[in-house]
Amino acid sequence: MNSDIDLARIAVIGAGPMGLAAAYVAARAGAQVTVFERDDRIGGMSAFIDFAGTRIERYYHFICKPDQTTFDYLKEFGLEHTLRWTETKMGFYFNGRLYDWGHPRALLTFPGLGLIDKIRYGLHVMKAKGVDDWRPYDAFSSTQWLKQSIGERAYDVLWRSLFHFKFYELQDQLSASWLGTRIKRVALSRKSLFTEEMGYLVGGSEVLLDAVHDRLRKLGGEVRLNAGVEQVCIEGGGGAARASGVKVNGEVLPFDRVISTIPLPYLVRVMPDLPADERAKVAAIKNVGVVCVLLKLKQPFTRNFWMNINDPRIEIPGLIEYTNLNPLDGTSIIYAPYYMPQTHPKYRRDFQTFIDETLGYMKLIRPDFDPAAQVLASTASRYEFAQTVCSPGFYDALPPMRSKVRGLYMADTSHYYPEDRSISESVRIGTQLAAMAMDDAR
Numbered sequence: 061m062n063s064d065i066d067l068a069r070i071a072v073i074g075a076g077p078m079g080l081a082a083a084y085v086a087a088r089a090g091a092q093v094t095v096f097e098r099d100d101r102i103g104g105m106s107a108f109i110d111f112a113g114t115r116i117e118r119y120y121h122f123i124c125k126p127d128q129t130t131f132d133y134l135k136e137f138g139l140e141h142t143l144r145w146t147e148t149k150m151g152f153y154f155n156g157r158l159y160d161w162g163h164p165r166a167l168l169t170f171p172g173l174g175l176i177d178k179i180r181y182g183l184h185v186m187k188a189k190g191v192d193d194w195r196p197y198d199a200f201s202s203t204q205w206l207k208q209s210i211g212e213r214a215y216d217v218l219w220r221s222l223f224h225f226k227f228y229e230l231q232d233q234l235s236a237s238w239l240g241t242r243i244k245r246v247a248l249s250r251k252s253l254f255t256e257e258m259g260y261l262v263g264g265s266e267v268l269l270d271a272v273h274d275r276l277r278k279l280g281g282e283v284r285l286n287a288g289v290e291q292v293c294i295e296g297g298g299g300a301a302r303a304s305g306v307k308v309n310g311e312v313l314p315f316d317r318v319i320s321t322i323p324l325p326y327l328v329r330v331m332p333d334l335p336a337d338e339r340a341k342v343a344a345i346k347n348v349g350v351v352c353v354l355l356k357l358k359q360p361f362t363r364n365f366w367m368n369i370n371d372p373r374i375e376i377p378g379l380i381e382y383t384n385l386n387p388l389d390g391t392s393i394i395y396a397p398y399y400m401p402q403t404h405p406k407y408r409r410d411f412q413t414f415i416d417e418t419l420g421y422m423k424l425i426r427p428d429f430d431p432a433a434q435v436l437a438s439t440a441s442r443y444e445f446a447q448t449v450c451s452p453g454f455y456d457a458l459p460p461m462r463s464k465v466r467g468l469y470m471a472d473t474s475h476y477y478p479e480d481r482s483i484s485e486s487v488r489i490g491t492q493l494a495a496m497a498m499d500d501a502r
């Protein structure tokens with residue numbers, strides 16, 4: 061163990077997967093690490109709740125075959141045995157009818173598109189699957205890319221409503237790189253051309269997060285819950301500015317280095333002294349929020365894990381029937397995500413309004429569905445910065461992970477770019493943040 065690192069006191073802000081990974085890697089290298097978490101639990105977007113007797117993620121989570129960092133972590137923590145793969149089914153609710161989706165036969169028999177559109181769509185997915193360097197795709201928008209590749213009609217049928225009910229007025233501001241890596245991630249998570257396979261952990265993401273937390277404690281690190289950082293303290297000015305600690309619950313605590321893993325718009329709020337150019341970069345990045353409805357039903361709603369929706373009466377991009385991936389206790393668990401810019405008039409509605417709306421949509425999808433007889437429990441969760449809007453030129457738009465303020469390292473889910481949000485990416489970026497801090501400590 062390096063004695064300099066041994067002396068480094070590191071504050072990590074946020075106990076989501078990224079903060080925990082950064083803390084663990086720094087503690088393993090010999091630093092004294094304290095993680096500050098505003099919430100009453102670890103996990104951030106991957107946090108668990110007790111949902112009418114079922115421990116479950118607040119937001120749906122699945123694992124794809126390219127999630128290599130997750131697999132490495134499972135190995136490191138002796139948890140490989142918790143990983144399960146399920147042959148999942150996909151559905152597409154299009155203009156009042158539910159179709160099979162996600163395999164060539166479904167595509168060929170789908171009546172909403174002509175043969176040429178279908179061939180173009182299939183080729184587009186295959187092409188995305190083969191792309192290794194997404195940089196050239198950073199130059200243009202996903203809308204432009206899709207319309208050119210699959211045509212206007214296929215774009216309208218397959219993509220427009222998915223984008224609209226996630227990003228609304230920002231729907232045309234997404235880069236092709238961001239979309240392409242998402243298509244590739246799911247496309248690579250197949251057992252064969254005909255079968256999609258998605259993964260989950262027995263016990264959920266919580267087993268992995270708890271294992272990291274436990275190991276961190278054994279290494280002398282600590283996670284403080286209900287401990288929101290109110291300020292990142294800076295010493296000196298201009299080029300000599302240095303992170304010197306954090307203020308938590310009114311108390312200033314000295315640290316040698318600060319690693320921030322909270323959504324960057326929050327960091328700007330607790331760090332008015334962030335250099336102007338870094339602050340401007342953070343301010344230019346847009347995010348959408350999410351309100352995610354969670355339902356527990358007596359019986360399965362469909363046989364699909366994932367259902368995309370394109371129907372003028374339904375204002376969500378899809379439904380996720382989680383128990384068709386992870387069977388749990390025999391009940392059916394459904395997630396209905398309402399993504400939208402935080403400025404959208406719907407965003408601040410109370411949870412019951414979202415729940416009632418979802419049940420109404422489900423009745424449209426399955427007129428025989430009787431919420432009074434089926435629903436055992438319902439709840440919802442809200443996350444303010446749930447999805448970054450990764451626009452063309454995003455590589456250059458990203459703020460640096462190593463700030464000009466010495467001893468300050470910062471990242472959030474936008475730094476996965478061009479990859480999409482995932483626990484795997486959180487761990488990868490958290491590890492990089494800790495490596496930077498450790499390098500500087502040496």
Ligand SMILES: Cc1cc2nc3c(=O)[nH]c(=O)nc-3n(C[C@H](O)[C@H](O)[C@H](O)COP(=O)(O)OP(=O)(O)OC[C@H]3O[C@@H](n4cnc5c(N)ncnc54)[C@H](O)[C@@H]3O)c2cc1C
Pocket residue numbers: 073074075076077078079080096097098099102103104105106119120121122123287288289290321322323326330350352397443446472473481482483484486
């Ligand atoms: C709807 C939804 C579905 C998802 N589906 C999947 C999926 O299927 N598979 C997958 O792998 N990933 C999925 N993800 C993504 C995954 O959850 C995230 O990539 C991951 O949790 C991000 O971790 P993080 O640590 O980077 O950030 P976060 O999870 O955002 O953690 C940040 C933490 O910082 C805390 N914090 C904020 N401000 C302060 C402060 N001032 N002081 C102290 N703490 C603070 C927050 O409370 C939070 O705990 C999904 C996310 C969402 C929202």
